[in-house]
Amino acid sequence: MTLKSTVLATGIGLWFTTIPSGAAEPIQPLTPPSDVNSAQVELGKKLYFDPRLSKSGFISCNSCHNLSMGGTDNLPTSVGHHWQQGPINSPTVLNSGLSVAQFWDGRAADLKEQAAGPIANPREMAMDHTAAVATLNGIPGYVAEFKTVFNQTPITLDQVTQAIAEFEKTLVTPNSRFDQWLAGNETALTAEERAGYDLFKSVGCVACHNGPAVGGSSFQKVGVIAPYQTTNPAEGRIAVTGKDADRLVFKVPTLRNIALTYPYFHDGAVQSLNDAVNIMAHIQLNRTLTADENAKVVAFLNTLTGDQPNFALPQLPPSVANTPKPEPFAAVDTPAAAH
Amino acid sequence: MTLKSTVLATGIGLWFTTIPSGAAEPIQPLTPPSDVNSAQVELGKKLYFDPRLSKSGFISCNSCHNLSMGGTDNLPTSVGHHWQQGPINSPTVLNSGLSVAQFWDGRAADLKEQAAGPIANPREMAMDHTAAVATLNGIPGYVAEFKTVFNQTPITLDQVTQAIAEFEKTLVTPNSRFDQWLAGNETALTAEERAGYDLFKSVGCVACHNGPAVGGSSFQKVGVIAPYQTTNPAEGRIAVTGKDADRLVFKVPTLRNIALTYPYFHDGAVQSLNDAVNIMAHIQLNRTLTADENAKVVAFLNTLTGDQPNFALPQLPPSVANTPKPEPFAAVDTPAAAH
Numbered sequence: 001m002t003l004k005s006t007v008l009a010t011g012i013g014l015w016f017t018t019i020p021s022g023a024a025e026p027i028q029p030l031t032p033p034s035d036v037n038s039a040q041v042e043l044g045k046k047l048y049f050d051p052r053l054s055k056s057g058f059i060s061c062n063s064c065h066n067l068s069m070g071g072t073d074n075l076p077t078s079v080g081h082h083w084q085q086g087p088i089n090s091p092t093v094l095n096s097g098l099s100v101a102q103f104w105d106g107r108a109a110d111l112k113e114q115a116a117g118p119i120a121n122p123r124e125m126a127m128d129h130t131a132a133v134a135t136l137n138g139i140p141g142y143v144a145e146f147k148t149v150f151n152q153t154p155i156t157l158d159q160v161t162q163a164i165a166e167f168e169k170t171l172v173t174p175n176s177r178f179d180q181w182l183a184g185n186e187t188a189l190t191a192e193e194r195a196g197y198d199l200f201k202s203v204g205c206v207a208c209h210n211g212p213a214v215g216g217s218s219f220q221k222v223g224v225i226a227p228y229q230t231t232n233p234a235e236g237r238i239a240v241t242g243k244d245a246d247r248l249v250f251k252v253p254t255l256r257n258i259a260l261t262y263p264y265f266h267d268g269a270v271q272s273l274n275d276a277v278n279i280m281a282h283i284q285l286n287r288t289l290t291a292d293e294n295a296k297v298v299a300f301l302n303t304l305t306g307d308q309p310n311f312a313l314p315q316l317p318p319s320v321a322n323t324p325k326p327e328p329f330a331a332v333d334t335p336a337a338a339h
Numbered sequence: 340m341t342l343k344s345t346v347l348a349t350g351i352g353l354w355f356t357t358i359p360s361g362a363a364e365p366i367q368p369l370t371p372p373s374d375v376n377s378a379q380v381e382l383g384k385k386l387y388f389d390p391r392l393s394k395s396g397f398i399s400c401n402s403c404h405n406l407s408m409g410g411t412d413n414l415p416t417s418v419g420h421h422w423q424q425g426p427i428n429s430p431t432v433l434n435s436g437l438s439v440a441q442f443w444d445g446r447a448a449d450l451k452e453q454a455a456g457p458i459a460n461p462r463e464m465a466m467d468h469t470a471a472v473a474t475l476n477g478i479p480g481y482v483a484e485f486k487t488v489f490n491q492t493p494i495t496l497d498q499v500t501q502a503i504a505e506f507e508k509t510l511v512t513p514n515s516r517f518d519q520w521l522a523g524n525e526t527a528l529t530a531e532e533r534a535g536y537d538l539f540k541s542v543g544c545v546a547c548h549n550g551p552a553v554g555g556s557s558f559q560k561v562g563v564i565a566p567y568q569t570t571n572p573a574e575g576r577i578a579v580t581g582k583d584a585d586r587l588v589f590k591v592p593t594l595r596n597i598a599l600t601y602p603y604f605h606d607g608a609v610q611s612l613n614d615a616v617n618i619m620a621h622i623q624l625n626r627t628l629t630a631d632e633n634a635k636v637v638a639f640l641n642t643l644t645g646d647q648p649n650f651a652l653p654q655l656p657p658s659v660a661n662t663p664k665p666e667p668f669a670a671v672d673t674p675a676a677a678h
Contacts (some may be wrong), residue, residue: 049407050407051405051412052413056418057412057413057414058402058412058414058418063397066390067652068388068389068652068653068654068655069655069657070657073390073396073397074391074396074657074658074665075396075397075665075667079395079397079667082422083421083422083667085667085668259657260657262657262658271660271664272660273660274660275660308654309652310651310652311651311652312649312650312651312652313406313407313648313649313650313651313652314407315407315647316407316408318408318409318413318598318599318601319413319601321610321611321612321613321614325610326413326414328414328418328422328424329424
């Protein structure tokens with residue numbers, strides 16, 4: 001029995017309803033950020049949807065972190081420049097600002113640093129940063145808007161990634177049924193979902209999947225008890241730290257909106273949330289869940305879908321005759337190592 | 340001097356302001372449709388943005404008819420399944436419901452017939468229609484919404500194309516500065532823009548580019564006076580009619596939002612609107628425009644940008660474990676002839 005239900009059971013719960021009833025829970029409610037620069041957000045939203053940040057003019061941030069689909073592409077690994085196959089599953093951008101670091105291996109410190117990566121990655125958007133900035137400086141509408149937002153010309157990469165990151169900071173998904181329950185609405189969850197949450201805690205999932213994002217706050221080895229079976233060659237955080245202890249250590253993914261962010265794991269190899277839960281229980285916690293237990297945990301996980309981003313499709317400033325042009329069918333650069 | 344300015348010059352113009360002042364002009368104002376089925380529109384909007392209608396799970400209608408970019412991809416020809424190069428420039432979806440027929444060669448009678456084409460085209464979305472419908476029938480949120488909208492199960496291709504077409508019918512862009520001028524606001528256009536419109540009529544552009552969409556209402560040969568220089572092998576409407584007289588006959592493109600729908604012509608080979616105007620004057624009308632005349636016509640054309648689509652980015656119903664899955668990296672089918 002949790003602290004919360006204990007309190008309610010004492011009969012003095014009415015007094016406690018002014019205190020967030022989920023305060024003692026290992027998962028905290030999501031709240032949208034209050035300190036964003038809204039002019040940067042509006043500019044960053046356009047950039048996020050603008051395929052002119054790719055060499056081809058065909059791939060935008062939204063292509064692989066699609067805000068109509070849980071901030072992911074719902075593919076095992078992504079389609080990149082010239083249809084190259086990405087090396088790792090595209091993580092959701094939703095609530096990603098809450099993560100301890102960015103990318104599966106945490107090689108970027110924050111959203112701003114992350115935003116520069118896929119633009120220049122030859123397997124992703126394949127756009128040299130200098131060329132990306134030159135393109136934006138060739139679009140009069142962007143030149144004017146950047147000048148208004150940053151009070152400076154010409155446009156720089158630093159401004160571009162700052163605006164994208166500021167937009168991404170707003171991609172928080174509050175008000176899930178679980179958050180409603182945390183806020184004291186006892187009827188927001190069914191008995192099965194509530195039982196699933198209790199199992200989520202007692203089995204030990206919560207040891208890594210905790211905090212407001214239900215993950216994202218630490219790096220952990222995948223396959224503590226038994227190896228994770230995959231053909232994906234990603235080695236995890238060792239690529240960043242060089243330490244052998246960081247082999248197969250990845251950032252713990254958020255479980256917020258997990259019903260939308262399939263397929264699962266860093267290789268995107270698992271389509272079913274039921275399978276994902278059983279695999280995790282086995283290889284991380286040395287547990288074999290019964291079908292009933294599995295169903296309950298999945299029922300709980302399905303309550304973590306929050307309010308999705310809600311904004312008007314942005315309109316992009318047009319290129320003009322002398323704006324540098326996309327090259328969708330130019331020869332491909334040799335793919336370099338990528339995340 | 341036009342009828343309109345004549346009327347105003349008589350000094351009794353005040354009385355006439357209750358009559359649409361553009362009534363005698365060869366271009367009429369755009370008005371959004373009033374007879375749409377809004378439930379179908381909302382469903383069609385989701386389908387329009389849903390990459391699961393492609394074999395790869397990566398390409399949606401919006402990929403090549405991007406509603407953030409004038410309803411086009413702003414590429415000479417499009418990127419299709421497995422990065423195949425499209426054979427012809429993607430025309431704008433904006434105001435396309437006003438066209439006499441669909442595709443450059445008019446091979447589809449209407450928006451509904453058109454919508455089925457790119458889904459199954461092996462060079463575009465490459466999704467067998469049966470597989471597309473099976474995928475949608477495997478997505479519980481779609482099954483429920485189609486049932487509500489069409490009062491029938493299972494989902495059929497006919498319903499899918501009907502909903503997409505109904506959404507596309509709404510993609511009308513009223514209230515351009517030119518439309519404001521047509522409605523009687525004399526200050527909506529500058530003297531240069533107004534002079535450009537007079538030239539547009541006197542030079543003869545208006546013979547083909549007329550009506551509410553400033554085009555789209557007829558098929559015409561490209562290169563009446565001199566051949567259009569291109570390496571693009573498209574032969575035009577002969578592919579539909581089999582008549583030799585229809586060789587290089589294409590649907591006249593709309594000039595609405597022309598500042599957004601670059602690059603120009605069926606091969607997308609011309610990036611500059613100034614160049615496009617000069618080419619048309621030369622090969623269609625046997626005219627060589629002065630730089631001043633060219634600038635005035637382009638200034639007029641730039642007044643044809645209307646209110647762009649304004650709606651919240653749709654949220655797509657998620658797939659579930661047994662929904663048929665995209666195959667982004669499966670072997671490519673042999674490309675067939677395409678538009």
